[in-house]
Amino acid sequence: MSTTVAEKKEKVSVPFDYNKYLRPNKLPHIWCPGCGHGIVLKAMLRAIDKAGLEKDNIALVSGIGCSSRTPGYVDFNTLHTLHGRALPFATGIKLAKPEMKVIVVTGDGDALAIGGNHFIHACRRNIDLTVLVFTNATYGMTGGQYSPTTPLDAIATTSRYGNIEPPFDTCEMAKASGATFVARGTAYHTIELEKTIHEALTHKGMSVVDIIDACPTYFGRANKFKSATQMMEEIEKDGTVNVKQAANLPPEKLAGKMLRGVLHKVEKPEYCEKYDILIKEKASAKK
C-alpha cells in the first residue's frame, strides 16, 4: 500500500493519545530516573492501540516487583497479584473468559525465579497469554539483589564478590517449554519493541517477549556504569543483535550478544480452544 507524502505528514502530526490508556491520576509512576520500564509501557500501549484491542476486553495481570506496578497506571481490568503468581491468576481469567485478551507484565525475578514453575507450565499449555518479561537482571524493588538473569561476575547486594550463578536464557527456556511465540526486544530499540509486542499480541497461543531493560539505580551503580544511557548503549544496543542481521554476521561478531526480534513462531492448537472443542464435545457426548 502506498501513501502520499501529504498523508505521511498527517499521520506523523497526529500525536498518540496515551491518556486514552493511562490512568492519569495514578501518575507519576514509581520508576527511577533512567529506568526503562516507562519506555516498555509506552511500546505496550502503542502495540495495544495498533492491535485495535478494546480496553474493557483487556486484563493486565502482574506479580510483584517494579515492572509489576504497571497495571496500576493503565485503564484496563488490572490485577496486581502475588510474587511469581501472575501467570496462574492470568490462566484462571483466560480460561474463565477466553474472549478476553490477557496480558501479563512481570520481571525476570518474578517470572523466572519465584514464578519459574508457573512460567514453564504456562508455556507448555500454550494458553493464549501475552507475557512481557521486563528483564533488568536485578531485584529492584528490594534494592538490587542478583536475579536469574544477572550475568556471571556481576555485582549485586547479595553477590558482592561477583555472581557465580549462570543466567537463564529466557527465550530458550520459553521455547523449550512449549511457547509458540518467543521474541526479544530492548528498551533501546523502541520502534522494534512496539512491533514485536504487536506481533506477540496478535499471535494465538503463549507469547513471551523478553525485554532487556536496564536498572541504572541498582545494577548500574553496583557495576560501575556511569549513566543510564551508557547502560542502554552497552547492554541493550551493543549487547544485542537483531536476529535477521545476525544471519549475515560471522560468529565472532555474535559472541556474547543476545538475539533480538522474533526468535520462534509456530502455529499450534491453543489451550482454551482445545478445551472448548475437545473436552466440551467429548463431555457432552458422554452421558
Place this chain on the structure above:
Amino acid sequence: MAEKKKKLLQGNEACVEGAIYAGCRFYSGYPITPSTEIAEGMSVRLPKLGGKFIQMEDEIGGIAAALGGSLAGLKSMTATSGPGFSLKQECIGYACLAEIPLVIVDVMRGGPSTGYPTGPSQSDIMQAKWGTHGDHPAIALTPSTVPEILSETIRAFNLAEQFRTPVMVLYDEILGHMREPVTIPNPGDFVVEDRAKPEVKPEEYHPYDDKFLIAPLAPFGSGYRFHVTGLNHKQDGFPTNDSKMIRENNERIMRKVHVNRESIWKNEEVMLDDAEVAIFTIGSTARSARFAVNELRKAGIKAGLLRPLTIWPFPERAVAELSSRVKAIIVPEMNLGQMTLEVERVAKGRCAVEGRFRVDGEPITPSQIFHEVRKYL
C-alpha cells in the same frame, strides 16, 4: 414435586455434588491425597455444564487460577489436604485482602509435613484461622456426615459469595472416603446465593466502595474496569500508604464477618438441655461422640454434645453459654489440642475443659469418649 434421587456417595463425591449445585463453574487444583477425588469429579462434571477445570502445576497455581476464575465472574473452588493447604496460605491471604470469593476444601490428613497421607486428622483447624500472615477474617465449616458435606459445600459457596471472602470446608480423611446414602437435591431445595453486582455506572464504581460493608464485585471484562491488588488499598482498589485508610480497611474485612457471625454460626446440640458434662467436637470425632452420648445416657449419665458446623468464626456464644451450666466440656480432637485452646479461652474458667487427643492416624472411638466423660461424674 420432582422425585428425589438417592445415591451412595463418598464424602469427596458429595463435595462435588454440592459444588455443582451451588453453581461452581471453575475448578483448579493439584492432586493430593485424600482430596483427589474432588478434582477427578470436577474434571468430569464441569465441562458438561460449560464450566472450566484445570489441573495446575502446583498447589499455589491451583488456588491462584481459581482466584482468577472468580475475578472473571465464575464461582470457583479448589481442594487440597494439609501440605497443599500450607502452600495455599499465601493466596488465601490475598483473597481475604482483595476480597475475592472462593471455596477451599481441605480434607485433613495426618501431619506435620507429609505426615500420614492416608490417615485422618483434624490438625488444620488453627491453620484455617491463622495459616496466612496478617490479621484476616476466617470462615471454616466442619461437616460430620457425607450428606452434610454436600449441604455445607453449598453453604460455603453462599458465604463466600455473600461475604466476598475465602471460605474453607474442613473435614477429615474418614469423611472424605466414607460412603453414605445422599439425597441429590432438586433445584430449590437449597438456597443458592450469588455475589452482588454493581448497580452504579462503571465510572462511579469502586470495588471497595466504603458506602458498603461488603461492596459489590464486578467481574473482569464486564465493562467495569478496576484495579485489584494485594497491597493495602483505598476504596478504588489502588494502593495507599494512608494509615487511616489502612486501618479502616483492615478493620472492615474483620468486621464484615464479625458483625454477621450469628448468621454464619451453625451448631447441632444433642441432649444438652440437662447435660452435666458436654462434649465439644467436629467431623468424624462427632460421630463417635454422638454414639458415646447415647451410651452414657443409657448408663444414666447426663452427657450431651455441642457440635459446631462452623468452627470459624469460633462459636463463642454457644460455648460461653454452655460453660456456665455444665461441670465440664470434654474436647476430643484428632490433634494435640487446637479446639481445646479455643474452648478454654471462651469458657474463662466457668467449667473444667479437658481435651482428649489422638494423633496416631486412628479415629477417636466412642469408648474413649465414654470413659473420659465418666471421669467427671
